Amino acid sequence: MIHPAGQPFLVFADEEENITDFPDLHAAGMSAGSFVLPAKEDFIPLPEGSELFVLPGRLPVGCDQANGEPLLLEENPFNPNDSIRAVAAFMSPAHTAVLNSAYQTTKDAPRLPLFAYTAVGWYDGRFWTTAFRSDEDTRQDASQFNQNTINKKTVKKLQQHKNNRLIQHLGKCCLTYGCPAARNYFLGRWEAPLPTSPTCNARCVGCISLQASGKCSATQDRIQFVPTPAELSEVAIPHLQQAEKAIVSFGQGCEGEPLLQCDTLEKAIIIIRKNTDLGTINLNTNASIPSSVKRLADAGLDSLRVSLNSAQEKYHNNYYRPQGFGLSDVCESIKTMKDAGKFVSLNYFILPGVTDSENEFKALSTLLTQCKPDRIQLRNLNMDPEWYLRSLDFKGSSKPLGMKKWLTLLKNDFPELQFGYYNPEVR
Numbered sequence: 001m002i003h004p005a006g007q008p009f010l011v012f013a014d015e016e017e018n019i020t021d022f023p024d025l026h027a028a029g030m031s032a033g034s035f036v037l038p039a040k041e042d043f044i045p046l047p048e049g050s051e052l053f054v055l056p057g058r059l060p061v062g063c064d065q066a067n068g069e070p071l072l073l074e075e076n077p078f079n080p081n082d083s084i085r086a087v088a089a090f091m092s093p094a095h096t097a098v099l100n101s102a103y104q105t106t107k108d109a110p111r112l113p114l115f116a117y118t119a120v121g122w123y124d125g126r127f128w129t130t131a132f133r134s135d136e137d138t139r140q141d142a143s144q145f146n147q148n149t150i151n152k153k154t155v156k157k158l159q160q161h162k163n164n165r166l167i168q169h170l171g172k173c174c175l176t177y178g179c180p181a182a183r184n185y186f187l188g189r190w191e192a193p194l195p196t197s198p199t200c201n202a203r204c205v206g207c208i209s210l211q212a213s214g215k216c217s218a219t220q221d222r223i224q225f226v227p228t229p230a231e232l233s234e235v236a237i238p239h240l241q242q243a244e245k246a247i248v249s250f251g252q253g254c255e256g257e258p259l260l261q262c263d264t265l266e267k268a269i270i271i272i273r274k275n276t277d278l279g280t281i282n283l284n285t286n287a288s289i290p291s292s293v294k295r296l297a298d299a300g301l302d303s304l305r306v307s308l309n310s311a312q313e314k315y316h317n318n319y320y321r322p323q324g325f326g327l328s329d330v331c332e333s334i335k336t337m338k339d340a341g342k343f344v345s346l347n348y349f350i351l352p353g354v355t356d357s358e359n360e361f362k363a364l365s366t367l368l369t370q371c372k373p374d375r376i377q378l379r380n381l382n383m384d385p386e387w388y389l390r391s392l393d394f395k396g397s398s399k400p401l402g403m404k405k406w407l408t409l410l411k412n413d414f415p416e417l418q419f420g421y422y423n424p425e426v427r
């Protein structure tokens, strides 16, 4: 991976949201509220398909070139009467943040929407961001998608399956939200989505399908019906039989918790496996109900992806606001799936400063030792970092390890553990 020859410079946005660099200050990063001068090796070229966000009500913070100290930029250095805002990178999939965007939030600033905000700078004619590629799989790379082909194939399949409500729902996910999994379904390749549940037994602060407070909008609407086993298998069977590297996944961003639809999932998996033993049947879940995980594993479920913001009970509770379950049930679900000889991934929400805090590292190491999942998917937390830290009532006990050192230590301590970003094929 290439890194900049010199330290990237701060970028900011002017009143018209034009993004400019300011060579008097180096780009800074943030780690759970603390400003950091990133190392040059922390920067990679901004990946194709990434977006730059202008952050309302946030003033950019850079680093003094001489001593690396953080400095606030309160006005446009090229036009003092002009107000300015901080800028962040929303990286394309398969990239994990090392540091968040550095800014100071002004009074009455609006909450940031449900995206990840990674540090970004400018050097030698391009944007650089503090991240690393966490999966070489290209299934959601921007270069893999041609909109005309997607439109043609989606419209054709929607006409062929007018009576399948699930396929019609996925049509909206594909054409309206641009969901990469729905796109790959209509393109007949890789991982396809099987959303099923309008309800959930958690109230995650950063839920992307339901934001009851209204202070922040959900990124997609929740499915409003439970597909039948026939509708599910009409999507899954041909996909598993025909697609390259085929995976079908229950548990998508456009639904609640699929374990609440255990009867439907069990019947669907049995029908699917009666018709094909090809490909991987996966379940993305909050892993709240071990007994349902057992039933699905017995029915033929191949892999489980467990979403997890923290391995510390307090922070897990404060984020998931669970209804009738806790971290111990989540661990029990992982052990249940492992006892059935199946594959388990953690969908681990990454926030620099929290993830690589010493207490979180210890708690995660204990969970890995006791539950033995096979893989960690290094997913950036898609949420306003300050809102998240407040919601967790986060207390950083000591200086964070640094994301790259955190990953190295984990790899040393757990040499069998896989690291990535996506669900792997396991059959």
Ligand code: SF4
Residues within 6 Å of the ligand: 200, 201, 202, 203, 204, 206, 207, 208, 209, 210, 255, 256, 257, 286, 320
């Ligand atoms: S478990 Fe998923 S669907 Fe349920 S509240 Fe959390 S993010 Fe939303």
